[in-house]
Amino acid sequence: xxxxPIQERNAVRYINKLxxxxxxxxxxxxxxxxxxxxxxxxxxxxxSVDHYLCQKELEAEFEIRPASASELLDKLEKKGYIVRKENxxxxxxxxxxxxxxxxxxxxxVNDVFDLNAELTNGLDENQYEQLLDLLEALLExxxxx
Numbered sequence: 360x361x362x363x364p365i366q367e368r369n370a371v372r373y374i375n376k377l378x379x380x381x382x383x384x385x386x387x388x389x390x391x392x393x394x395x396x397x398x399x400x401x402x403x404x405x406x407s408v409d410h411y412l413c414q415k416e417l418e419a420e421f422e423i424r425p426a427s428a429s430e431l432l433d434k435l436e437k438k439g440y441i442v443r444k445e446n447x448x449x450x451x452x453x454x455x456x457x458x459x460x461x462x463x464x465x466x467x468v469n470d471v472f473d474l475n476a477e478l479t480n481g482l483d484e485n486q487y488e489q490l491l492d493l494l495e496a497l498l499e500x501x502x503x504x
Contacts, residue, residue, distance in 0.1 A: 370497075374497075381474060381478075382396065384396075384474060384477075385397070385399065385400070385474070393438055394438075394440075394468075397431060398431060398434060398435055398438075398440075399468055400421075401417065401421065401431055401432075401435065402435060402440055402441075402457070402461060402468055403468050403469060403473075404417070404420060404421075405417075405441060405455060405457055405461070406457050406461060406462070406465050406468065406469075411444075411454035411455065411456055412454065412455045413446075413452050413453065413454060413455065414428050414429065414432065414453070414455065417431075417432070417455070432455065439458055439460045439461075440457065440458055440460060440461040440464075441455050441456060441457055441458060441461065442455075442456050442458055443455055443456075444456060
């Protein structure tokens with residue numbers, strides 16, 4: 360806990376610092392095969408769900424724009440981690456599916472890209488729940504505008 364008075368503390372500054380540190384940690388992990396931090400997080404998510412995803416779901420999950428999602432998926436596809444299959448009912452929608460190469464690396468991807476345990480180390484269950492509630496409230500606040 361900080362000894363600074365509340366007037367000298369700023370939530371945006373703390374969030375920015377945390378974001379920068381997490382990005383640096385994820386970039387260190389890009390030595391895990393040929394994945395960047397963001398690609399690894401997206402692949403981890405794709406491997407964690409029990410249904411075929413579409414791009415819109417990934418855009419919502421990662422709060423990214425369609426062009427950014429397309430670029431990330433293109434790179435994962437070129438590297439052989441995903442394939443996109445056409446939905447027979449809606450040809451404009453493509454399902455995103457992990458390849459055998461991705462499934463083979465699932466444990467490695469999970470280990471390397473699991474920063475949640477490090478980030479929340481030392482928090483009890485109640486504190487962790489409070490943290491998540493606060494983060495969700497902050498997201499809702501900035502999404503309103």
